[in-house]
Amino acid sequence: MAFSFSFTAFLLLLSSISAAFLLLLRRTRYRRMGLPPGSLGLPLIGETLQLIGAYKTENPEPFIDERVARYGSVFMTHVFGEPTVFSADPETNRFVLQNEGKLFECSYPASICNLLGKHSLLLMKGSLHKRMHSLTMSFANSSIIKDHLMLDIDRLVRFNLDSWSSRVLLMEEAKKITFELTVKQLMSFDPGEWSESLRKEYLLVIEGFFSLPLPLFSTTYRKAIKARRKVAEALTVVVMKRREEEEEGAERKKDMLAALLAAEDGFSDEEIVDFLVALLVAGYETTSTIMTLAVKFLTETPLALAQLKEEHEKIRAMKSDSESLEWSDYKSMPFTQCVVNETLRVANIIGGVFRRAMTDVEIKGYKIPKGWKVFSSFRAVHLDPNHFKDARTFNPWRWQSNSVTTSPSNVFTPFGGGPRLCPGYELARVALSVFLHRLVTGFSWVPAEQDKLLFFPTTRTQKRYPIIVKRRDGRLSAT
Incomplete structure (x- = not known):
């Protein structure tokens, strides 16, 4: 013994x-x-469990903060099965973003790639990506919004708010608005049964983004693949019908689908469907979350909400109840833009991006080997007190300060940067501004119950932010 x-x-x-x-x-x-300092953690799993564990709490910062304190703003770790260099440094992040396609390439989990499709904008590379990115931006720039989309945005926001009951799940309502707006922009469809049934399938697709990409072992992924197939079938019917209409001489519509069909080199139905699938996801999930969190942060900051209401009441006083917002109204919302910026900074809907080194790369005196992943953390920079005073506090007035508005552009990157800058960034800002105008001038509200932020697999509120609303004109809410 x-x-x-x-x-x-x-x-x-x-x-x-x-x-x-x-x-x-x-x-x-x-x-x-010459690798960056850090730890690769345990064999195989690395530090994945620590990362996920942190992001499943209301305070995910310690994972990066503790390593930055120990190793510096650029450190190595091992997450999701691969050695990865994390950057909490704005200069390094800018270097990575600006060298897309030269030194780095986009890299996403297999589940996301499979569900979006190989022809999605997110996965395109080289000249094709450049061409399609430019095309997408041409349908979401200031002049297009001013001349065509502003009216649609205002109309869809009012349409949805008019249907509200006394208790609403704000995140769900925001998702309806952004999905219907994106469908309108891409395919000229108005809200109805078709768009709502498509939206419900999209919910299942998005849930599968961060699941195990093996249908036999993951019910979530299996449901997502099935839903993606239904979405593709529905969009294929739309594409085929539009082709037939144009061949028969029907008047060409002014939407993204029409531009894809008229493209000089031409695209197959499969390519167009993949492209539309990805754009619907991009326009749907992130903007609706920004809308929800803007309301949450304003509710928790009464002085900011009061100043926002004052700004929008001045705009409302100059218009009749039936009159739509115009571009000049949007440009008359300076404090609203401060609220938008601060919501983007604090919420960090896009917390960062993964890239893969295409060759050995030297950064900040360190070597990143070919094939290693790099995670450029926007969240870490946005919440760094070295760049923003009291960085964890929602303070829209900070954007009225010259020290913030003139800070380097690489410090504030809510929409990414470089060749993969989010093409819909201006549209998202306008949609949020219009939504806030109609909300604060038409309603008062209080939280229906306590809710908290979650950050894994995506940023959201745990209970979809339920609120009790009351119409300011005295009309009864829908039941």
């Missing part, structure tokens, strides 16, 4: 010494390679 115990203890001691020796060898080898 004593011999058995001693031998077991000896084996444990030997294993511990061996593990420590191997770890020391690995660290020494990495130092010689």
